[in-house]
Amino acid sequence: MTITDHLARHGLAGVPLLEADAPKQTKKDFTSDQEVRWCPGCGDYVILAAVQSFLPELGLKRENITFVSGIGCSSRFPYYLNTFGMHSIHGRAPTIATGLATSRPDQSVWVVTGDGDALSIGGNHLIHAMRRNVNLTILLFNNQIYGLTKGQYSPTSKVGQVTKSSPMGAVDQPFNPVSLALGAEASFVGRVMESDRPSMMATLRAAAEHRGTALVEIYQNCPIFNDGAFEKIKDRSEQEARLVRLEAGQPVRVGAEDARRVLVRTPGGALEFVPEDQADPTAYVVHDPYAEDPSQAFALSRLDSPEMTSVPVGIFRQVERPTYDDQVRAQVAGAQDAAGGPATDADLAALLRGKDTWTVA
Amino acid sequence: MTNKTIESLDRVVIRFAGDSGDGMQLTGDRFTSDTATMGNDLSTLPNFPAEIRAPQGTLPGVSSFQLHFADHDVLTPGDAPDVLVAMNPAALRANLRDLPRGATIIANTDEFTTRALAKVGYASNPLEDGSLESYHVHAVALTSMTVDALAEFDLTRKEKERAKNMFALGLLSWMYTRPTDATEAFLATKFGSKPEILAANVKALAAGFNYGETTEDFASSYAVAPAPMPAGTYRNITGNVALSLGLVAAAHRSGLPLVLGSYPITPASDILHTLAGLKRHGVTTMQAEDEIAGIGMALGASFGGALGVTTTSGPGVALKSETIGLAVSLELPLVIVDVQRGGPSTGLPTKTEQADLLQAMFGRNGESPVPIIAPQTPSDCFAAAMDAVRIATAYRTPVFLLSDGYLANGSEPWLVPEVADLPDLSVEFATAPNGVDDAGAPVFQPYLRDPETLARPWAVPGTAGLEHRIGGIEKADVTGNISYDPDNHDLMTRLRQAKVDGITVPDVEVDDPSGDARVLVLGWGSTYGPVFAAVRALRRQGHAVARAHLRHLNPFPGNLGEVLRSYDRVIVPEMNLGQLALLLRAKYLVDVRSHTAVRGLPFTTTELAEVVGAALEELS
Numbered sequence: 011m012t013i014t015d016h017l018a019r020h021g022l023a024g025v026p027l028l029e030a031d032a033p034k035q036t037k038k039d040f041t042s043d044q045e046v047r048w049c050p051g052c053g054d055y056v057i058l059a060a061v062q063s064f065l066p067e068l069g070l071k072r073e074n075i076t077f078v079s080g081i082g083c084s085s086r087f088p089y090y091l092n093t094f095g096m097h098s099i100h101g102r103a104p105t106i107a108t109g110l111a112t113s114r115p116d117q118s119v120w121v122v123t124g125d126g127d128a129l130s131i132g133g134n135h136l137i138h139a140m141r142r143n144v145n146l147t148i149l150l151f152n153n154q155i156y157g158l159t160k161g162q163y164s165p166t167s168k169v170g171q172v173t174k175s176s177p178m179g180a181v182d183q184p185f186n187p188v189s190l191a192l193g194a195e196a197s198f199v200g201r202v203m204e205s206d207r208p209s210m211m212a213t214l215r216a217a218a219e220h221r222g223t224a225l226v227e228i229y230q231n232c233p234i235f236n237d238g239a240f241e242k243i244k245d246r247s248e249q250e251a252r253l254v255r256l257e258a259g260q261p262v263r264v265g266a267e268d269a270r271r272v273l274v275r276t277p278g279g280a281l282e283f284v285p286e287d288q289a290d291p292t293a294y295v296v297h298d299p300y301a302e303d304p305s306q307a308f309a310l311s312r313l314d315s316p317e318m319t320s321v322p323v324g325i326f327r328q329v330e331r332p333t334y335d336d337q338v339r340a341q342v343a344g345a346q347d348a349a350g351g352p353a354t355d356a357d358l359a360a361l362l363r364g365k366d367t368w369t370v371a
Numbered sequence: 372m373t374n375k376t377i378e379s380l381d382r383v384v385i386r387f388a389g390d391s392g393d394g395m396q397l398t399g400d401r402f403t404s405d406t407a408t409m410g411n412d413l414s415t416l417p418n419f420p421a422e423i424r425a426p427q428g429t430l431p432g433v434s435s436f437q438l439h440f441a442d443h444d445v446l447t448p449g450d451a452p453d454v455l456v457a458m459n460p461a462a463l464r465a466n467l468r469d470l471p472r473g474a475t476i477i478a479n480t481d482e483f484t485t486r487a488l489a490k491v492g493y494a495s496n497p498l499e500d501g502s503l504e505s506y507h508v509h510a511v512a513l514t515s516m517t518v519d520a521l522a523e524f525d526l527t528r529k530e531k532e533r534a535k536n537m538f539a540l541g542l543l544s545w546m547y548t549r550p551t552d553a554t555e556a557f558l559a560t561k562f563g564s565k566p567e568i569l570a571a572n573v574k575a576l577a578a579g580f581n582y583g584e585t586t587e588d589f590a591s592s593y594a595v596a597p598a599p600m601p602a603g604t605y606r607n608i609t610g611n612v613a614l615s616l617g618l619v620a621a622a623h624r625s626g627l628p629l630v631l632g633s634y635p636i637t638p639a640s641d642i643l644h645t646l647a648g649l650k651r652h653g654v655t656t657m658q659a660e661d662e663i664a665g666i667g668m669a670l671g672a673s674f675g676g677a678l679g680v681t682t683t684s685g686p687g688v689a690l691k692s693e694t695i696g697l698a699v700s701l702e703l704p705l706v707i708v709d710v711q712r713g714g715p716s717t718g719l720p721t722k723t724e725q726a727d728l729l730q731a732m733f734g735r736n737g738e739s740p741v742p743i744i745a746p747q748t749p750s751d752c753f754a755a756a757m758d759a760v761r762i763a764t765a766y767r768t769p770v771f772l773l774s775d776g777y778l779a780n781g782s783e784p785w786l787v788p789e790v791a792d793l794p795d796l797s798v799e800f801a802t803a804p805n806g807v808d809d810a811g812a813p814v815f816q817p818y819l820r821d822p823e824t825l826a827r828p829w830a831v832p833g834t835a836g837l838e839h840r841i842g843g844i845e846k847a848d849v850t851g852n853i854s855y856d857p858d859n860h861d862l863m864t865r866l867r868q869a870k871v872d873g874i875t876v877p878d879v880e881v882d883d884p885s886g887d888a889r890v891l892v893l894g895w896g897s898t899y900g901p902v903f904a905a906v907r908a909l910r911r912q913g914h915a916v917a918r919a920h921l922r923h924l925n926p927f928p929g930n931l932g933e934v935l936r937s938y939d940r941v942i943v944p945e946m947n948l949g950q951l952a953l954l955l956r957a958k959y960l961v962d963v964r965s966h967t968a969v970r971g972l973p974f975t976t977t978e979l980a981e982v983v984g985a986a987l988e989e990l991s
């Protein structure tokens with residue numbers, strides 16, 4: 011791959027950069043004048059602060075960044091960022107973002123959505139954005155509950171979860187958003203914990219720079235309606251034993267140094283954690299997010315369980331694949347170039363006449 | 372050369388009818404094209420089943436194409452055919468009741484087998500049992516003559532039989548003295564890669580033509596002189612193509628890229644197909660995963676400063692409603708094309724209706740006004756589309772363009788306009804802050820309105836200093852910030868309504884040549900042709916009848932109330948159960964008379980003339 015190829019595939023290629031002599035951007039530049047109105051203690055605050063701190067890193071002009079959201083607590087996000095933004099309707103943000111990204115290659119387009127917005131009402135749009143590979147960064151705040159409508163179970167709520175609308179426990183099997191995204195041909199799939207700032211920054215950067223749809227699932231605590239949903243992996247004492255940090259090119263490991271387990275492929279093909287000192291190094295599962303074949307990434311996503319005994323986080327998949335918007339634009343540009351440039355009045359006149367005319371004197 | 376006579380006619384209505392696999396639409400299209408080239412005015416009405424290949428030889432499987440052409444201006448596809456080409460018994464049975472006595476029937480005898488007859492309930496062969504004695508019946512062995520003519524071709528019998536529609540076209544071309552060279556050229560393009568099939572079709576066409584010339588069965592052929600039409604260059608055009616070109620022309624004249632987000636649906640899909648082929652004109656088409664995504668993509672493109680358009684039919688509008696409401700709230704340009712079909716639900720996908728008017732008007736939550744424009748003829752879809760874009764961009768609003776299945780697939784000659792004569796639709800984007808904050812610093816106020824149009828600025832991403840957030844939550848006047856203030860909501864609701872109410876639309880013109888008419892017939896959309904034809908027929912009988920047509924359904928023209936009140940009787944024919952009548956009664960307190968039919972077909976001239984005639988009688 012040449013440097014130019016690389017740039018062409020860069021997620022931000024085509025988006026103008028801040029002038030070299032422009033004052034350095036700070037978090038404040040991306041903070042709007044609107045009062046933030048989430049509940050005290052909501053995980054959304056943490057994510058907002060992280061994104062506001064992260065955006066200056068991109069070195070883009072604020073006017074070249076657009077955030078589009080749907081409906082739900084998380085979807086208020088655009089109001090708090092001093093960029094272009096649209097708070098749209100329930101589940102439809104990916105469609106609006108697709109239209110914008112396709113017609114405006116000079117925009118870095120972000121979608122902010124939640125588990126209800128993206129996976130219930132907007133499930134169809136989410137999977138189609140990913141299979142098309144539109145150049146978007148989708149931040150999916152997963153709090154496993156409907157917050158804005160005051161506490162009904164969501165498509166990621168656990169089976170048996172008691173909520174206002176499931177007094178005897180939810181019977182629906184939840185989605186695993188990472189598995190879903192991998193099945194929907196996503197070219198970039200990541201997962202981070204809202205409280206894990208370093209990993210969040212690294213994943214956001216990789217996602218923004220990825221050309222194509224980048225889906226980042228962010229585990230977000232809703233202290234009002236589903237407090238502690240991620241406590242097992244947030245709690246420092248438990249976290250180490252449960253959080254599987256995926257690193258490209260590294261064996262998949264979990265646990266503190268003295269109790270470290272490593273993921274191996276058993277002779278039957280299944281993945282299993284075994285104590286590192288007992289494992290056969292040739293059977294180690296080495297994480298490869300760049301693999302064309304998504305099956306190992308999918309298998310990793312299935313390590314998850316409602317008990318959260320081993321929860322993989324990090325970048326599951328990151329592969330290059332032509333993007334929808336680039337190809338759509340290329341077809342239009344190609345047709346125009348082949349015809350000698352943008353249509354003139356004479357070209358329009360020829361189109362209106364068509365091929366079969368007659369003249370009345 | 373022939374020694375047969377050529378008789379002159381002023382007008383002819385032909386209906387080609389056959390199985391949906393018989394190629395009747397193609398045959399009709401070709402005959403239309405050749406007729407247009409001869410300078411006749413014309414109007415067409417295709418009528419086909421929703422199924423791609425309905426069961427063979429059955430009544431539901433019949434597909435037909437009607438063409439009305441004349442030496443004078445043609446307003447409708449014609450009430451009743453003068454000539455029916457029936458490729459099988461089902462085609463005869465399904466169409467016979469529309470045929471006036473004395474009409475000509477050309478029937479393909481090869482298909483009139485006992486089995487085929489029984490399939491559609493004929494106990495005996497109508498071609499032989501005398502039941503058609505009041506018609507001129509030409510029993511022609513179309514299939515076997517085609518197969519015989521193609522004897523030397525190395526094709527299967529089935530392939531040879533398939534050329535029978537060209538034999539029929541050749542025969543009709545002889546009957547009405549139409550040249551066949553354009554059709555030969557067309558076949559050459561269509562079958563360019565299959566020389567044997569091409570040669571067979573050309574041969575069948577010629578064989579049909581020669582058969583007419585030689586057989587004793589046809590005593591004479593007919594000529595229809597060209598219609599006097601304004602000077603200029605003409606083409607024949609369907610509503611869907613005219614609408615597509617109107618959108619492209621509007622994009623060109625506004626300097627905006629056209630972005631279509633659409634999901635396939637009958638009878639609107641041809642617009643998607645046409646626009647998908649016009650990338651050379653800077654047109655982007657996105658085939659979405661569903662109707663909702665289609666309009667979402669269009670709205671996203673509009674937010675980005677493109678001309679966003681979505682195309683659909685009634686069921687699709689139902690799905691898009693929430694996004695249309697969002698566009699009302701965002702106050703961004705957007706064109707929603709609804710090619711109406713029979714409803715409710717799936718209804719009659721391939722048949723025409725005008726029953727989405729109230730859906731377009733009110734089919735959203737909250738007070739959500741949307742301008743509505745309806746084209747009146749197939750070629751008028753061009754100008755209507757341009758007008759829809761004018762309103763959408765000038766007032767930053769979603770606009771409904773209400774076409775229908777008849778306009779979409781029907782065709783007529785179109786005087787191709789000069790590009791320089793098309794309206795200038797250039798738009799202005801916001802480029803700089805338009806206000807100051809409390810500290811006196813420049814700020815952008817996304818909901819500060821133009822005092823004239825009440826439109827808000829179109830401030831597209833990429834414009835420095837105009838970063839702002841908009842959404843579906845109620846916004847504060849001027850600043851656009853979220854607002855739950857009761858007075859603000861009341862104000863914003865009224866402002867959105869006032870903006871739509873204040874859209875400039877031309878006065879409705881009344882056609883009342885004598886000036887003494889007491890009855891006014893008011894049409895909208897595709898009833899234009901039948902209403903005008905019926906009024907013309909009544910005037911020929913010496914009656915004074917006034918006629919007017921509404922292009923703008925929301926807002927109504929400013930003079931409409933006055934017009935309605937100046938007649939003793941206002942008749943409003945609609946292909947619904949009285950939707951425009953309801954709006955007129957509510958708004959103007961005028962007791963308009965509704966005449967309605969929802970048969971999936973346009974009104975006939977005769978039917979409307981009777982209705983209006985009865986009103987004239989009542990008043991006399």
Ligand code: SF4
Binds near residue numbers: 052084235
């Ligand atoms: S309901 Fe939950 S998710 Fe919503 S703002 Fe409150 S804490 Fe956050």
